[in-house]
Amino acid sequence: MTDDMMARIGAAVQQGRDGRPVLTALWDEIGPAGDPLHRCSLAHYLADLQDDAEAELLWDERALAAVAELTDARAQQYHAALQVRAFLPSLHLNLADVHHRLEHPERAREHLAAARAAAHHLPDDGYGEMIRGGISNLEARLLR
Incomplete structure (x- = not known):
């Protein structure tokens, strides 16, 4: 269509x-x-x-x-x-990142946890690896 x-x-x-x-x-x-x-x-x-x-x-x-x-x-x-569930890791990662930049650490962690929980729905391709990498990178930044 x-x-x-x-x-x-x-x-x-x-x-x-x-x-x-x-x-x-x-x-x-x-x-x-x-x-x-x-x-x-x-x-x-x-x-x-x-x-x-x-x-x-x-x-x-x-x-x-x-x-x-x-x-x-x-x-x-x-x-x-x-598949809609494969949209969620990226959407939550973006929200986690912007909340981190706005210095809202709790909201950032909430959305990062949601991104991580949904990451298994990502395809095993370059896009999926990019989002998984973004999740890992933001996790590392939040631990600092």
Whole structure:
């Protein structure tokens, strides 16, 4: 199935920081009750483009909230191999990292524990290794 919105999100992400206004306009178009795959993907990318940690936290929280409404069936309409539970390690890792930078150690540890607990759902590929490595790196930083 072709997903025009995911294609538009991907094109804006390819533009990097220059795509931020396009991504924000797409967020307005999708709306807070829009397709959870679109909201999760878009919020996840927008979080990475923020210059301010508080703004990044807001987008990371929106991504996690959207994934709670996402089903495997919907995700697999976009890509047959997607499983929602495999989104969780990355989303929680991002939240743990931003809470760490905002000096919220308890919230950082909570999200890091959630990322670690969900890490077994990651694929055994480069993406999975990157997220597992991020979890390990943040664990080491939190122990300092």
